[in-house]
Amino acid sequence: MHxxxxxxxxxxxxxxxxxxxxxxHALTGEQAQAIAIGDADSRIxxxxxxxQTPDEATLIFLQALxxxxxxxxxxxxxxxxxxKPVSPSDGRALPIAADALQAAEDAMVNNRMRxxxxxxxxxxxxxxxxxxxxxxAVKALQGxxxxxxxxxxxxxxAKESDSAIRDSLNLLRAAASLGSEDPAKRxxxxxxxxxxxxxxxxxxxxxxxxxxxxxxxxxALRKSLLAVxxxxxxxxxxxxxxxxxxxxSILLLVALGLAITYGLMGVINMAxxxxxxxxxxATFVVQALFRQYLPGAFDWYLLASVPVAFMVxxxxxxxxxxxxxxxxxxxxxxxxxxTWGISLVLMQAVRSIFGAQNVGVENPxxxxxxxxxxGNLALPYNRIIIIAFALTVLLAVALLxxxxxxxxxxxxxxxxxxxxxxxxxxxxRVDTYxxxxxxxxxxxxxxxxxxxxNVGPDLGQSYIVDAFMVVVLGGxxxxxxxxxxxxxxxxxxxxxxxxxxxxxxKIAVLLFIIVFIQKRPQxxxxxxxxxxxx
Amino acid sequence: xxxxxxxxxxxxxxxxxxxxxxACLVLLCGLxxxxxxxxxxxxxxxxxDFAVALVGKILCYALCALAMDLIWGYTGILSxxxxxxxxxxxxVMGMYLMxxxxxxxxxxxxxxxxxxxxxxxxxxxHWTLSDNLWATLILVPLVPALVALVFGxxxxxxxIKGVYFSIITxxxxxxxxLLFFRNETGFGGNxxxxxxxxxxxxxxxxxxxxxxxxxxxxxxxxCSFLLARWVVRSKxxxxxxxIRDAESRLMFSGYSPLGxxxxxxxxxxxxxxxxxxxxxxxxxxxxxxEMSPANSIEIAVWTAVxxxxxxxxxxxxxxxxxxxxxxxxxxxxxxxxxxxGALFIGVTLYLPQGVVGLLQTRKRGAV
Numbered sequence: 001m002h003x004x005x006x007x008x009x010x011x012x013x014x015x016x017x018x019x020x021x022x023x024x025h026a027l028t029g030e031q032a033q034a035i036a037i038g039d040a041d042s043r044i045x046x047x048x049x050x051x052q053t054p055d056e057a058t059l060i061f062l063q064a065l066x067x068x069x070x071x072x073x074x075x076x077x078x079x080x081x082x083x084k085p086v087s088p089s090d091g092r093a094l095p096i097a098a099d100a101l102q103a104a105e106d107a108m109v110n111n112r113m114r115x116x117x118x119x120x121x122x123x124x125x126x127x128x129x130x131x132x133x134x135x136x137a138v139k140a141l142q143g144x145x146x147x148x149x150x151x152x153x154x155x156x157x158a159k160e161s162d163s164a165i166r167d168s169l170n171l172l173r174a175a176a177s178l179g180s181e182d183p184a185k186r187x188x189x190x191x192x193x194x195x196x197x198x199x200x201x202x203x204x205x206x207x208x209x210x211x212x213x214x215x216x217x218x219x220a221l222r223k224s225l226l227a228v229x230x231x232x233x234x235x236x237x238x239x240x241x242x243x244x245x246x247x248x249s250i251l252l253l254v255a256l257g258l259a260i261t262y263g264l265m266g267v268i269n270m271a272x273x274x275x276x277x278x279x280x281x282a283t284f285v286v287q288a289l290f291r292q293y294l295p296g297a298f299d300w301y302l303l304a305s306v307p308v309a310f311m312v313x314x315x316x317x318x319x320x321x322x323x324x325x326x327x328x329x330x331x332x333x334x335x336x337x338x339t340w341g342i343s344l345v346l347m348q349a350v351r352s353i354f355g356a357q358n359v360g361v362e363n364p365x366x367x368x369x370x371x372x373x374x375g376n377l378a379l380p381y382n383r384i385i386i387i388a389f390a391l392t393v394l395l396a397v398a399l400l401x402x403x404x405x406x407x408x409x410x411x412x413x414x415x416x417x418x419x420x421x422x423x424x425x426x427x428x429r430v431d432t433y434x435x436x437x438x439x440x441x442x443x444x445x446x447x448x449x450x451x452x453x454n455v456g457p458d459l460g461q462s463y464i465v466d467a468f469m470v471v472v473l474g475g476x477x478x479x480x481x482x483x484x485x486x487x488x489x490x491x492x493x494x495x496x497x498x499x500x501x502x503x504x505x506k507i508a509v510l511l512f513i514i515v516f517i518q519k520r521p522q523x524x525x526x527x528x529x530x531x532x533x534x
Numbered sequence: 535x536x537x538x539x540x541x542x543x544x545x546x547x548x549x550x551x552x553x554x555x556x557a558c559l560v561l562l563c564g565l566x567x568x569x570x571x572x573x574x575x576x577x578x579x580x581x582x583d584f585a586v587a588l589v590g591k592i593l594c595y596a597l598c599a600l601a602m603d604l605i606w607g608y609t610g611i612l613s614x615x616x617x618x619x620x621x622x623x624x625x626v627m628g629m630y631l632m633x634x635x636x637x638x639x640x641x642x643x644x645x646x647x648x649x650x651x652x653x654x655x656x657x658x659x660h661w662t663l664s665d666n667l668w669a670t671l672i673l674v675p676l677v678p679a680l681v682a683l684v685f686g687x688x689x690x691x692x693x694i695k696g697v698y699f700s701i702i703t704x705x706x707x708x709x710x711x712l713l714f715f716r717n718e719t720g721f722g723g724n725x726x727x728x729x730x731x732x733x734x735x736x737x738x739x740x741x742x743x744x745x746x747x748x749x750x751x752x753x754x755x756x757c758s759f760l761l762a763r764w765v766v767r768s769k770x771x772x773x774x775x776x777i778r779d780a781e782s783r784l785m786f787s788g789y790s791p792l793g794x795x796x797x798x799x800x801x802x803x804x805x806x807x808x809x810x811x812x813x814x815x816x817x818x819x820x821x822x823x824e825m826s827p828a829n830s831i832e833i834a835v836w837t838a839v840x841x842x843x844x845x846x847x848x849x850x851x852x853x854x855x856x857x858x859x860x861x862x863x864x865x866x867x868x869x870x871x872x873x874x875g876a877l878f879i880g881v882t883l884y885l886p887q888g889v890v891g892l893l894q895t896r897k898r899g900a901v
Contacts (some may be wrong), residue, residue, distance in 0.1 A: 341874070348868070506712055513705060514705055
């Protein structure tokens with residue numbers, strides 16, 4: 001409702017010009033009086049009557065009621081415009097003393113009244129020239145239309161140019177006429193509503209079915225209800241798949257860097273999560289710089305922060321590799337402990353610099369909003385962008401490892417270090433590059449995570465177990481396995497969440513992984529080989 | 535790392551070893567109670583209650599580190615899930631202590647407070663034995679043992695080893711932590727158990743009861759040390775070290791490592807569970823954060839700092855790290871994590887044998 005309120009305020013002037021064209025007669029002083037004062041039932045009746053024949057004054061008056069700027073002075077409803085008392089019907093200034101105004105009561109707006117006013121305002125907004133406002137108004141009205149609003153909806157349908165909104169309006173009209181006295185109208189409405197994909201329609205049909213006396217209409221209602229339910233079920237299922245893929249893409253981003261450092265190099269990097277955290281904080285810093293120096297281009301800070309996050313994390317990773325990790329190659333358990341120590345130090349360092357609280361990273365405006373695919377299936381842009389981002393990073397990594405000289409060296413060093421060294425590969429340098437690459441990808445993951453979750457010193461901790469699960473499940477050293485494991489885990493997790501709730505789903509997934517590793521200790525894709533230790 | 539030559543002495547401890555052991559026994563079980571209970575608080579010789587609580591807690595940690603050493607130092611299997619066994623032992627004891635509160639809780643109900651708060655009318659099934667002291671004393675080692683046995687059987691049978699094993703133990707304790715955080719599992723949710731009143735009818739917070747628990751903990755630790763010493767010096771212990779050093783070669787020699795690994799893994803879990811139970815009685819609180827992966831990794835660090843594959847090492851390590859922790863978190867709270875992190879890195883890079891290992895090398899070098 002807040003959104004509607006804001007829009008209505010901004011677009012009041014545009015709306016008014018439109019409504020004036022269709023108004024039969026203006027809001028009278030008596031009508032305004034009846035809406036503002038009296039018992040709730042009569043006020044609501046007056047409100048509905050006034051909305052039948054709307055004009056500029058009606059809209060302004062209702063908005064004033066919703067905003068709480070209507071006063072009762074000596075039994076007279078008065079609208080305050082910029083603190084000055086004006087008449088609700090024609091807007092002329094009224095000669096009321098300031099102290100009388102001071103003492104005046106507000107026109108009472110209780111919750112029921114507020115609901116009716118919001119509803120009426122939404123109905124009036126159906127006539128707005130702005131498509132977005134009309135679409136929002138249709139959405140706001142779903143599930144709460146009454147037959148009294150039929151004439152208004154009819155006039156809106158007649159004027160509507162956008163076919164999608166006209167379809168929604170027709171559904172709205174059907175929902176409104178579902179309570180009609182005429183069984184034929186109810187039947188037509190019931191049949192029409194079968195095309196809806198709104199959860200609100202489902203409730204509406206169910207309520208009507210419980211109260212419907214006419215057998216034909218009942219049958220039509222039942223048929224429509226089934227159709228709507230099926231459509232809703234599909235929406236839910238697709239929604240679960242989408243959020244599963246979305247979660248999977250996040251897991252993929254988180255695990256891709258680890259697939260390089262752990263999968264290819266065999267370094268158990270427990271500080272991987274903290275490298276992600278560094279990427280997220282780098283995004284935060286870039287955001288702050290843009291706000292400070294380039295406020296005009298603020299929306300594009302995210303694009304700039306992608307390479308920054310990569311570089312910062314890669315740099316930290318390279319430093320770690322040079323200073324600590326290269327002394328520990330071939331001692332995986334020791335690496336685990338040392339990198340855990342590194343993660344503690346990095347976390348505490350971030351706490352010392354940025355504070356222990358979470359920092360705020362905003363979504364750029366082009367990432368908010370989403371695509372409405374079905375009535376109950378909306379795909380948020382930020383999720384879609386992260387899926388695309390994850391796929392891009394995956395493609396880049398696959399090309400880098402598979403097609404470039406560096407990738408060739410990394411694979412060579414992984415497969416046989418001494419021979420690679422004999423062939424003239426500078427193995428130590430390749431190690432550093434590869435570790436920096438994995439760390440940089442962790443930074444990219446952190447940049448993506450900053451857009452969907454909290455950015456705080458503990459950001460990495462919450463993902464590290466998941467990341468290892470994905471890599472281990474996919475099979476160490478297998479990029480394809482990592483992808484499959486990430487997406488599979490994401491989708492399974494989301495489906496289980498629908499059945500059991502988030503925590504139990506997580507536990508189930510962890511247990512599944514534990515059991516799966518018992519069966520296939522090498523992961524989904526096992527490396528073929530004869531080594532007894534493999 | 536280890537030699538295959540027979541030990542020079544078949545005795546459990548050398549003469550000086552026994553002397554040191556007895557000295558510890560006298561110090562912890564004789565001198566400490568004396569200085570705490572009989573010496574007046576004004577005297578410079580008085581052992582404060584704070585010190586008793588701190589050392590008592592560290593004794594429990596030392597037992598955990600000893601258990602970790604058996605499985606990691608001697609068998610080469612790094613567990614990142616020992617916090618789970620610790621917490622399981624603690625929870626079994628915690629359930630008994632919760633029942634001992636009786637009608638003295640905030641709600642004056644025979645049910646534990648958190649159940650009244652959740653509006654439960656009866657005890658869940660897994661609380662059936664919780665009011666029986668003997669059942670509790672049996673379950674404290676039994677529950678961790680069963681969990682370890684089942685998990686270990688499947689893990690070792692499919693020959694999961696090295697890092698894979700570490701990571702799935704971490705997943706196990708993480709999953710258990712999530713489970714215990716839930717209110718409906720009946721373990722008090724994220725508040726866990728606390729506010730205990732008495733143990734076996736005796737008020738638990740009195741100085742003499744605290745001292746008794748302290749002495750029991752010290753005795754358990756000292757006896758566990760002897761047990762561990764006996765285990766690692768036996769033929770069984772030699773096979774464990776062979777598993778650590780060359781598992782494939784051991785298998786080619788006709789041994790099946792499964793039984794050995796499973797036995798030491800379960801023993802280690804049992805020691806951890808007992809440590810947890812003693813810990814809960816002294817500290818007076820248990821909650822699911824004990825199962826967080828970080829806690830389990832810390833146990834590994836105590837062992838690594840003190841020195842793996844030396845039995846005295848982990849105990850020394852637990853005292854060094856936790857002593858430093860209790861000092862640093864008070865004196866320089868923001869530096870504690872830097873210190874712990876640096877300790878992790880420094881020990882793995884420069885002290886692979888730990889403090890005790892370093893001293894031993896020095897000594898051998900001098901001789």
